[in-house]
Amino acid sequence: MANTARVVLVMMVVIEATIMRINGVYGLSMGYYLASCPFVEPIVKDTVNSALDKDPTLAAALLRMHFHDCFIQGCDGSVLIDSTNGNTAEKDSPANLSLRGYEIIDDIKEQLEQQCPGVVSCADILAMAARDAVFFAGGPVYDIPKGRKDGRRSKIEDTINLPAPSLNASQLIKMFSQHGFTAQEMVALSGGHTLGVARCSSFKNRLNKGADPMLGSEFAKTLSKTCSAGDNSEQPFDATRNDFDNLYYNALVRKNGVLTSDQTLYNSPSTRNFVNGYALNQAMFFLDFQQAMVKMSLLDVKDESNGEVRENCRQIN
Template sequence: MALANFLGVFLSMELIASGHRFGANGLSMNYYVFNCPLAEPILRNTVTSALQSDPTLAAALVRMHFHDCWIQGCDGSILLESTKDNKAEKDSPGNLSLRGFKLIDDVKEQLENQCPGVVSCADIVAMAAREAVAWSGGPVYDIPTGRKDGRRSKIEDTFNLPFPTFNASELIRVFGQRGFSAQEMVALSGAHTLGVARCSSFKNRLSNPIDPTMDSDFSRTLSKTCSGGDNAEQPFDITRNNFDGFYFQALQRKAGVLFSDQTLYGNPKTKAVVNNYALNQAMFFLDFQQAMVKMSLLDVKEGSKGEVRADCRKIN
């Protein structure tokens, strides 16, 4: 674990030295060191306190970061509220179960008191996800900062989110469109080592006919969960609040909760990666942190293309 964390920091440095020139898109490591030197400690302390009170927020923060970056890039657009003239991303069916918005507001309020108009909401989302991964026992890594907040948030854009009904080939295709390899897609899917899925996301696997990729005992477990209704929750693996490799071991046992999880073990292009991660947690950690840094750089806003919101829920 310690070796993986050390290598993660080294890997972040390597990304800087080998072509990922963050300055080209307005980002840099330690972006706030002079204009808001307490930004990182304030965020870390606030997020840590929230996670100690509610460990399930770790999964929520990582998921929020993904849903933000996937649509219009990492620009905080997932935080914007709908207006009378516009339905925002957060009101999409795929985003209604997102959580953690109050925590982002709390961090933002403290940072605005400390250094008004400096730290973007997009950076807060990205850094909060990083802290959540580390706090829950996952890899420690660093990300460049300096993202600006976007001004567009439209519900129709969210139709590009990957669906839990996608098979491995579809996942490889949609992640490939965003610049990720099949291996990076599997690594990012490993974020499902945290959190739960609701019955509404997997109940289609339980009838007409029962999904044959599931272990029969596990299908009964899911059926029992769904007896509690569409909002009943099923953990992705046996340690829902710990970041580890158990998610991949579950796939080997045919106990993936979502179809999009289990399908990774049924495709030759992804099965070998699943087996490697199930056997070698350090390898998963290294690949995950590299993929997360890459994801955090998706279509970031810079300069006049964005702003630093005073309130994360509305544009300035």
């Protein structure tokens, strides 16, 4: 009972702070669809929950897709657009080829077009789906303002701005600061890696003898065993790949970070204290993560002057 009360209190604080920050900005609001499409929230939640009941690994996929969307041209659903003969879209970038879960967004969009055609943007659907996926996996409750419009640009060359798995802490801090995030917010968002896996191709460079002094010797054996099955073999980021918790940070403390960009957060003096704090205090991680996620969901939001509501999330109107 006490835990429930704490979660509700934290959620109210986050929502109140968010409203204070974004009230009147971008034309977004918590109740944006209250009159125009009142069933949007249960449709998104029920569809996400149904998909994750069948395949819990899709929680990580939806969260990652939302991140990859927001870091390129803002949270505008551009990662959902298919390539055409005249344009190679973001989703066909090497950094995005492993993204999954598009069919969930398509399913939600189809249902909403039947209920309230031309009202709910694909960008909002993706942001809500990622939020609900985090909660399904045991993560914090949080809400986001709605009213984003869908972007009209999706180009493979833009994905060069996605953080690479080989970046060190200084490079990550610089990249995230360009989007307005502090070093602590970057570490909190990195905690999204508590869900999902990395493929061997993203970390095998660490396994060459002496290549990565940050890598623990025993964990190096684990990663080598994973890679023995091929470049597409998968290594969970922590011991509970489908549960949203703080074990990711505990893994970093033990030198068991899968990617260079993971382990560097503990090895760098500029971010180590944040990792230690989240490893010791899951509630603090949850609070900082939900606040950072709300902030991320507002990156370069499009309005009616430079966006649209797509009829089909895979193509521009």
